[in-house]
Amino acid sequence: MAASRLAHARPFGQHIATPEQFRAEIGLQHARHPPTSRARARKMRRMYFQTFGKFKKMLGQLDKWLEAAEAHAKAKSFDGNVFLGLRLAPDQFAFARQVQTACDTAKLAASRLSGKDAPSHPDTEQTLEELRTRVRAVVAYLDGFTAKDFESAATRVVTQPRWEGKTMSGADYFIEHALPNFFFHVTHSYAILRHNGVGLGKRDYLGTLSLRAP
Amino acid sequence: MAASRLAHARPFGQHIATPEQFRAEIGLQHARHPPTSRARARKMRRMYFQTFGKFKKMLGQLDKWLEAAEAHAKAKSFDGNVFLGLRLAPDQFAFARQVQTACDTAKLAASRLSGKDAPSHPDTEQTLEELRTRVRAVVAYLDGFTAKDFESAATRVVTQPRWEGKTMSGADYFIEHALPNFFFHVTHSYAILRHNGVGLGKRDYLGTLSLRAP
Numbered sequence: 001m002a003a004s005r006l007a008h009a010r011p012f013g014q015h016i017a018t019p020e021q022f023r024a025e026i027g028l029q030h031a032r033h034p035p036t037s038r039a040r041a042r043k044m045r046r047m048y049f050q051t052f053g054k055f056k057k058m059l060g061q062l063d064k065w066l067e068a069a070e071a072h073a074k075a076k077s078f079d080g081n082v083f084l085g086l087r088l089a090p091d092q093f094a095f096a097r098q099v100q101t102a103c104d105t106a107k108l109a110a111s112r113l114s115g116k117d118a119p120s121h122p123d124t125e126q127t128l129e130e131l132r133t134r135v136r137a138v139v140a141y142l143d144g145f146t147a148k149d150f151e152s153a154a155t156r157v158v159t160q161p162r163w164e165g166k167t168m169s170g171a172d173y174f175i176e177h178a179l180p181n182f183f184f185h186v187t188h189s190y191a192i193l194r195h196n197g198v199g200l201g202k203r204d205y206l207g208t209l210s211l212r213a214p
Numbered sequence: 215m216a217a218s219r220l221a222h223a224r225p226f227g228q229h230i231a232t233p234e235q236f237r238a239e240i241g242l243q244h245a246r247h248p249p250t251s252r253a254r255a256r257k258m259r260r261m262y263f264q265t266f267g268k269f270k271k272m273l274g275q276l277d278k279w280l281e282a283a284e285a286h287a288k289a290k291s292f293d294g295n296v297f298l299g300l301r302l303a304p305d306q307f308a309f310a311r312q313v314q315t316a317c318d319t320a321k322l323a324a325s326r327l328s329g330k331d332a333p334s335h336p337d338t339e340q341t342l343e344e345l346r347t348r349v350r351a352v353v354a355y356l357d358g359f360t361a362k363d364f365e366s367a368a369t370r371v372v373t374q375p376r377w378e379g380k381t382m383s384g385a386d387y388f389i390e391h392a393l394p395n396f397f398f399h400v401t402h403s404y405a406i407l408r409h410n411g412v413g414l415g416k417r418d419y420l421g422t423l424s425l426r427a428p
Contacts, residue, residue: 051389184419195302195303
């Protein structure tokens with residue numbers, strides 16, 4: 001029954017055998033029916049705007065985890081700034097750098113996909129309070145965006161020094177790099193605190209849900 | 215300069231003061247200009263399809279991390295299935311349940327947003343190999359989807375037992391719940407392996423990038 005529906009459709013897996021096929025299917029470029037209109041542009045820019053809205057919400061949660069780490073240290077009478085050097089493996093980033101990288105991933109993705117300059121943050125934070133200031137600076141930066149800023153996001157050419165001259169389209173960069181990296185560093189920040197006794201739970205991770213009464 | 219551009223636009227933060235405003239701005243529902251056309255439906259279903267493509271890619275990476283865990287255990291002459299019970303904090307899920315929950319988050323989100331039945335997986339895995347089978351079953355399930363399956367995703371009514379009768383719209387559920395939860399459990403799976411000596415790096419997390427030659 002599902003099989004008969006799929007017989008004339010192209011199943012998911014076949015579409016993404018190559019990045020080109022994937023991009024074609026999702027209509028980012030090289031589409032069989034090329035983008036024709038401002039409707040396409042509106043569609044794409046809203047998608048980016050929506051996801052940066054989610055990044056902003058996650059950074060707001062991260063700010064609360066930092067506050068919880070401070071409170072935990074105070075309750076246990078130790079220096080909360082010890083958290084900044086903790087890590088889950090000797091060859092992974094320490095907590096401070098996980099937070100800094102989560103911030104930079106959101107900030108630089110918004111900048112690269114909009115063409116707007118990003119504020120510089122030189123990674124000099126030495127305390128939980130300074131990390132909170134950093135997080136709030138990125139939230140404030142994201143506050144300055146509107147959906148229109150992401151109008152050309154999908155087709156921008158993105159690069160960074162470690163790619164040694166290679167580039168990605170904005171669309172590929174966002175889904176393959178910025179989105180998973182942002183959640184990687186936010187989740188590692190959370191996991192390091194949990195591993196070291198800070199009392200957080202899934203609700204602190206997700207934040208408020210738009211639940212509707214029955 | 216940026217300020218003058220923004221003077222007549224509505225900055226990012228103001229849009230999402232309430233979930234209703236946020237949804238209105240991104241056009242999911244209650245939009246000032248209500249959705250008028252099949253173009254809107256195509257837009258939305260592609261967004262979901264694209265993100266499930268990313269979930270599928272991440273599950274493919276997770277399968278490789280499980281393989282690396284097996285190889286690591288073999289090289290160190292210990293029973294690799296020990297990994298299934300490891301956890302980062304005593305009140306967090308153990309590794310097996312992190313993997314199972316990552317699988318279920320992807321599977322159930324695809325099912326709930328499409329209305330298609332999901333296969334049942336009763337959480338009986340006892341070995342790394344059985345976890346790999348579980349992961350591959352979900353990849354195969356996602357293979358059966360096309361963009362068209364997500365046509366009504368945004369406006370579906372989603373619920374689950376722990377919400378005690380409350381509901382979310384498909385759009386809210388996806389961005390507020392499924393997306394962050396999926397990355398939460400995938401990243402915790404990765405972090406538990408890294409914490410316990412398995413040699414993984416960011417490339418193993420991200421998978422292949424669509425980089426273009428200069």
